Amino acid sequence: MDMSALQPNPGKELRIKTSYGDFERYPVKTKLVESGDSIPAILRESATPYVQDGDMIFISEKIIAISQGRAFDIDDIHPSKLATFLSKFVYKSPYGIGLGMPETMELALRDVGTPRILAAAFCSAITKPFGVRGVFYKIAGTGARAIDGPCDCTIPPYNHCAKLAPKDPDKVAALLEKETGCKIVIMDANDIGREILGRSDQNISIEMCKEIFADNPLGQGAQQTPVCIIRKV
Secondary structure: OOOOOOOOOOOOOOEEEEEEEEEEEEEOOOOOOOOOOHHHHHHHHHHHHHHHOOOOEEEEEHHHHHHOOOOOEEOOOOOOOHHHHHHHHOOEEOEEEOOOOHHHHHHHHHHHHHHHHHHHHHHHHHHHHOOOOHHHHHHHHHHHOEEEOOOOOOOHHHHHHOOOOOOOOHHHOOOHHHHHHOOEEEEEEEEEEEEEEOOOOOOOOOOHHHOOOOOOOOOOOOOEOOEEEEEEE
């Protein structure tokens, strides 16, 4: 099968060595995904013509969330006083806003629930002086961790949006496996970390997936490649 149309994004390599063996990662360009779009239809059009037996498909959680209507223009989010207050204490990473702005914190309060977010914030506050980090997201959960705000490196109009984590990612992954015949992994990846939000098969190794995506070969900006075909060499 001719894979020459699927080239690595700038600065990324096609092949990666992992403790699970060598893998090739073929980024797949898709249409601009919008609310209500069918992800199965997008995969059938853009990815399945290139897959072969044994391939996996890794998908950015962003397009799953967007298709579910879980991305919101920040001008349409009206943060509460609590969201504004809590956001002041969130570490501002250069790789993503996370809950560090009132609008994204407001989404967390709505989606995860105020009691859980307050519990996470309280535990984080009392453990941080002792050098313990990451407590907030351990309590708030991966759904809170996956919430993110506008970013210049994201393709318009989503560079002016905040988004929630995808809903029922394991169920979505299982549905997509039935549609494509490939094992499906839904990823939240950036240049400093990788989180596995959904797997079509719970036997898929989370650590293997993280190693395969160690350098995040996807491109959410002008590259428009939120899907990747993974092939064991």
